[in-house]
Amino acid sequence: MTATSQHHATSSPAEHLDSTTVISWKAPISFAVVTALLAVLFLTTRHSGDAVFRLSAPRDLIQIPEIVLNGPVTTWTCVVLLTAITAAAAALVRAKRRVPLWVVVIFAVIGLVAFLTWAAAGARTPVIPLPGLLAGALSLSVPLIFGALCGVISERVGVINIAIEGQLLAGAFTSAVVASVIGQQWLGPIVGLFAAAISGVLVAFVLAAFSIKYFVDQVIVGVVLNVLVIGLTSFLFSQVLAPNAALLNSPPRLQRIPIPLLSEIPLIGPMFFRQTLIVYAMYVIIVLVYIGLFHTRWGLRLRSVGEHPQAADTVGINVARTRFWNVSLAGAIAGFGGAFFTLGAVGAFNKEMTAGAGFIALAAVIFGQWDPIRATLAALLFGFASNLQNTLSVIGSPVPSEFMLMLPYVVTILAVAGFVGKVRGPAAAGKPYIKS
Amino acid sequence: MKLELRGITKKFGSLVANDHIDLTVEAGEIHCLLGENGAGKSTLMNVLYGLYRADEGEILLDDRLQHFEGPGDAMRAGIGMVHQHFMLIPVFTVAENVMLGHEQTRAGGLIDLAAARQKVREISDRFGFDVDPDALVDDLPVGVQQRVEIIKALSRDARVLVFDEPTAVLTPQETDELMAIMRQLKESGASIVFITHKLREVREVADRITVVRLGKVVGEAEPTATNAELASLMVGRAVELTVQKEEPTLGEEALEVEHLTVVDPIGQLVVNDVSFSVRRGEVLAVAGVQGNGQTELTEALVGLQSRVQGTITLDGQDLTRHSVRRILDAGVGFVPEDRTEDGLVGEFTVAENLMLDRSDGEPFVKAGNVQRGFLAEFARDKVAEFDVRTPGIETKAGRLSGGNQQKVVLARELSRDLNLLVAAQPTRGVDVGSIEFIHKRIIETRDAGVPVVVVSTELDEVTALADRIMVMYRGKVVGIVPGDTPREVLGLMMAGERPAPSGDAPTPEGAAA
Numbered sequence: 050m051t052a053t054s055q056h057h058a059t060s061s062p063a064e065h066l067d068s069t070t071v072i073s074w075k076a077p078i079s080f081a082v083v084t085a086l087l088a089v090l091f092l093t094t095r096h097s098g099d100a101v102f103r104l105s106a107p108r109d110l111i112q113i114p115e116i117v118l119n120g121p122v123t124t125w126t127c128v129v130l131l132t133a134i135t136a137a138a139a140a141l142v143r144a145k146r147r148v149p150l151w152v153v154v155i156f157a158v159i160g161l162v163a164f165l166t167w168a169a170a171g172a173r174t175p176v177i178p179l180p181g182l183l184a185g186a187l188s189l190s191v192p193l194i195f196g197a198l199c200g201v202i203s204e205r206v207g208v209i210n211i212a213i214e215g216q217l218l219a220g221a222f223t224s225a226v227v228a229s230v231i232g233q234q235w236l237g238p239i240v241g242l243f244a245a246a247i248s249g250v251l252v253a254f255v256l257a258a259f260s261i262k263y264f265v266d267q268v269i270v271g272v273v274l275n276v277l278v279i280g281l282t283s284f285l286f287s288q289v290l291a292p293n294a295a296l297l298n299s300p301p302r303l304q305r306i307p308i309p310l311l312s313e314i315p316l317i318g319p320m321f322f323r324q325t326l327i328v329y330a331m332y333v334i335i336v337l338v339y340i341g342l343f344h345t346r347w348g349l350r351l352r353s354v355g356e357h358p359q360a361a362d363t364v365g366i367n368v369a370r371t372r373f374w375n376v377s378l379a380g381a382i383a384g385f386g387g388a389f390f391t392l393g394a395v396g397a398f399n400k401e402m403t404a405g406a407g408f409i410a411l412a413a414v415i416f417g418q419w420d421p422i423r424a425t426l427a428a429l430l431f432g433f434a435s436n437l438q439n440t441l442s443v444i445g446s447p448v449p450s451e452f453m454l455m456l457p458y459v460v461t462i463l464a465v466a467g468f469v470g471k472v473r474g475p476a477a478a479g480k481p482y483i484k485s
Numbered sequence: 486m487k488l489e490l491r492g493i494t495k496k497f498g499s500l501v502a503n504d505h506i507d508l509t510v511e512a513g514e515i516h517c518l519l520g521e522n523g524a525g526k527s528t529l530m531n532v533l534y535g536l537y538r539a540d541e542g543e544i545l546l547d548d549r550l551q552h553f554e555g556p557g558d559a560m561r562a563g564i565g566m567v568h569q570h571f572m573l574i575p576v577f578t579v580a581e582n583v584m585l586g587h588e589q590t591r592a593g594g595l596i597d598l599a600a601a602r603q604k605v606r607e608i609s610d611r612f613g614f615d616v617d618p619d620a621l622v623d624d625l626p627v628g629v630q631q632r633v634e635i636i637k638a639l640s641r642d643a644r645v646l647v648f649d650e651p652t653a654v655l656t657p658q659e660t661d662e663l664m665a666i667m668r669q670l671k672e673s674g675a676s677i678v679f680i681t682h683k684l685r686e687v688r689e690v691a692d693r694i695t696v697v698r699l700g701k702v703v704g705e706a707e708p709t710a711t712n713a714e715l716a717s718l719m720v721g722r723a724v725e726l727t728v729q730k731e732e733p734t735l736g737e738e739a740l741e742v743e744h745l746t747v748v749d750p751i752g753q754l755v756v757n758d759v760s761f762s763v764r765r766g767e768v769l770a771v772a773g774v775q776g777n778g779q780t781e782l783t784e785a786l787v788g789l790q791s792r793v794q795g796t797i798t799l800d801g802q803d804l805t806r807h808s809v810r811r812i813l814d815a816g817v818g819f820v821p822e823d824r825t826e827d828g829l830v831g832e833f834t835v836a837e838n839l840m841l842d843r844s845d846g847e848p849f850v851k852a853g854n855v856q857r858g859f860l861a862e863f864a865r866d867k868v869a870e871f872d873v874r875t876p877g878i879e880t881k882a883g884r885l886s887g888g889n890q891q892k893v894v895l896a897r898e899l900s901r902d903l904n905l906l907v908a909a910q911p912t913r914g915v916d917v918g919s920i921e922f923i924h925k926r927i928i929e930t931r932d933a934g935v936p937v938v939v940v941s942t943e944l945d946e947v948t949a950l951a952d953r954i955m956v957m958y959r960g961k962v963v964g965i966v967p968g969d970t971p972r973e974v975l976g977l978m979m980a981g982e983r984p985a986p987s988g989d990a991p992t993p994e995g996a997a998a
Contacts, residue, residue, distance in 0.1 A: 066753040066754055066755065066757070066959055066960055067753070067754045067757050067959075067960065068751075068752045068753045068754060069748055069752050069753075069754055070752055071748065071750070071751070071752040340595075344595050344596060345590070345594045345595055345596060346588040346590055346594060346596055347594070349577075349581060349584075349585060349588060349596060350585070350586075350588075352574075352576075352577075353574050353577065353585050356574045356575070356576055356577075357572070357573070357574045357575070359572060360571075360572035360573060360574055360585075361574075361585070361586070362536070362555070362556060363534070363536065363556045363566065363568065363572045364556065364557075364560070364572070364585050364586030364587070364637075365555060365556050365557025365558075365560055365561075365586045365587075366557075366585070366586055367555070476575075476576075484536075
């Protein structure tokens with residue numbers, strides 16, 4: 050699918066080699082496949098009804114009228130548009146130019162509208178509640194974002210962290226128990242949050258000790274840690290928590306704190322600003338990690354250790370110590386995020402309740418190109434895919450639920466494999482630094 | 486600042502890399518540490534820089550005893566090092582690299598990039614460097630990267646500067662410029678330790694010379710010593726520095742390469758429209774500074790590159806885009822640039838390595854079984870013929886010295902019926918004794934009527950072996966010239982300048998300083 054074409058740039062005398070554009074047919078081909086699949090879907094199962102997109106919840110201050118779209122008209126208009134974009138992308142590639150990202154985004158949005166309209170038009174209640182869809186998407190993204198930030202920090206410092214799943218789960222478990230024991234409306238959950246962070250650090254200590262001090266393969270340690278934490282929490286859950294649920298597994302949930310004014314912005318207000326303390330803490334942590342990584346001494350040293358540890362060593366940076374403490378910090382972030390499962394969402398601990406969130410977070414790290422902001426956006430995308438599945442099954446869409454359950458994972462695979470292309474991670478990630 | 490090393494001993498397991506080495510470098514002196522690869526020069530400097538802990542011995546600066554726990558301590562004491570493999574973070578800018586480890590910060594812990602830029606400019610101006618503080622190191626040519634290393638050391642007020650094999654990656658012109666910089670640093674009162682194995686450079690710039698062999702100081706020499714004297718001190722016996730060879734007996738055109746272009750994954754033309762031919766019985770040497778497309782060219786010749794345009798024909802047979810197996814079967818022998826990566830399997834025995842590319846049939850394999858008896862006999866023959874110094878044919882290849890490993894690779898490739906030999910950096914990291922041997926074998930191969938392509942970044946090797954020289958620069962062929970072309974002309978060509986028809990030699994720069 051990749052071909053090369055040659056065009057000789059006038060070579061600048063000193064700096065760069067001549068180059069040729071490596072053109073890739075990946076985008077037009079994936080566009081064509083998606084368009085064809087949608088067209089086949091719309092042809093084989095026709096839904097003739099209308100689809101209603103609800104933009105405001107009933108208790109919102111500002112009410113926006115609903116949008117009603119006719120099923121067949123909208124879906125087929127979208128298919129025509131998608132075909133046009135596919136053709137345009139093919140023309141761009143033929144002209145040896147890249148398909149810009151915004152074209153991909155527009156394509157995705159139109160495809161999504163077509164799919165939603167089709168799904169809703171055939172549903173029992175043909176209404177898509179957008180505020181609920183978006184707010185739910187954010188909720189499902191929260192642990193993914195914490196996990197992704199954890200992954201970004203540990204990989205940037207040169208340690209591949211497969212144990213995010215275990216750290217999230219440890220955080221969820223610990224926060225539930227601690228908050229239950231302390232009880233009380235505010236004190237319990239807040240102490241629980243800190244306990245969750247500490248449990249994440251403990252898991253990270255094991256990872257750090259084995260991979261940095263004893264040079265054990267980081268992926269293997271990570272996998273083993275996941276199994277260990279899953280086993281340990283499941284055992285404690287069934288043997289200790291379940292029989293004493295009232296005492297040990299009924300944590301007070303964190304209350305939503307609507308931010309005045311901001312929470313009344315239509316559509317995005319409830320999504321971002323009618324949330325719990327954990328989510329607000331998440332906003333702060335995202336910004337701190339971003340500024341920290343790229344504009345502070347901490348970040349500069351951290352990244353240098355992950356890129357070229359020997360160079361960092363020769364300017365007097367202690368590689369092992371830097372890695373150890375930053376992997377621990379990353380663990381704290383993941384553990385803190387794990388508390389969202391129990392204190393923010395469900396309100397009790399359950400066996401294996403993270404359900405692979407740590408691995409999706411890992412995908413978000415790669416899709417986000419090891420950048421905290423982009424990894425956050427990637428996590429949001431995956432969270433959206435998950436909640437789309439929830440929403441569609443709630444409104445009784447005809448799509449088989451087994452298929453919909455696959456959706457978040459299909460999106461993850463497509464995103465990581467298809468649209469990422471070749472991205473370069475930190476050069477020394479996964480490689481132990483062995484001094485003689 | 487005066488540097489004194491007393492009785493430094495460093496052991497790695499049973500290997501004694503440094504054996505009671507004494508070295509004194511006065512302030513304002515360029516002190517040359519001369520020795521072969523593996524003589525222990527770099528180990529000694531890593532001890533000085535705090536990267537290794539010495540088993541015995543002491544380090545004194547201005548007669549004060551020092552204890553270095555790590556490079557940080559050494560730097561604070563005023564020692565700076567320009568490493569052979571640059572210690573720069575490729576994805577950082579020049580300013581970020583220079584400030585790393587001693588960052589100035591503004592309020593809130595934010596790094597003060599402006600101050601770092603200022604510092605880079607200040608030092609650049611002082612030494613007449615043209616370095617953009619905001620350029621990504623990855624985008625800079627190696628010569629400029631080396632200056633960034635120098636700036637990095639100077640930004641910490643280093644008073645003792647160690648240059649570890651600094652000229653390996655430079656063009657002859659850049660080397661001259663580096664010599665001038667070293668003299669300039671010396672005049673500002675710095676002490677300079679210059680590590681090298683290139684005799685020419687030593688005599689040009691050194692005030693004093695210490696020769697190291699097998700981890701021991703074997704003597705001191707004056708810069709006025711001749712090449713032969715220095716070489717015999719370095720190797721421990723008289724060495725023949727020139728290769729004895731007759732005029733070539735040229736046969737018909739064998740290898741023809743036309744408009745060969747290799748594209749790397751990001752679309753750069755690493756080999757750019759290269760055409761040449763080699764006749765039977767001829768050595769074509771490909772000269773050029775490391776990283777100008779020679780590696781990719783040799784890999785394309787044996788089918789190891791995937792994005793290749795143009796044609797490669799050998800004796801009329803098209804080899805373009807064929808599998809490596811088919812190309813080897815066509816009689817192409819390949820000595821890869823990095824023998825430990827591509828040439829050998831270190832964990833395999835010498836014997837197994839000798840049959841690595843012949844595992845697909847008789848006589849080494851019959852009905853899927855390796856013929857151990859035949860292999861042992863074959864291996865013993867080759868070990869004797871190629872003078873491989875090994876405890877036995879069952880010794881793991883990774884345990885041999887660089888020179889002996891290379892002889893194993895050469896023995897394997899030359900023991901097939903060849904129609905073409907491609908040798909990339911055949912003597913890199915090889916002791917002088919083995920260099921003589923390898924050069925002799927390459928010339929013998931030529932005289933047997935095999936076309937030979939030798940890639941080398943060492944001009945000495947190029948001029949010793951070549952019947953014709955092809956110079957590459959930034960993926961392109963600068964020119965193909967006769968084997969007796971003067972070094973100055975080759976040097977200019979390696980910097981990308983086409984040979985002037987008049988052939989006037991340039992004046993060496995920095996001779997005045």
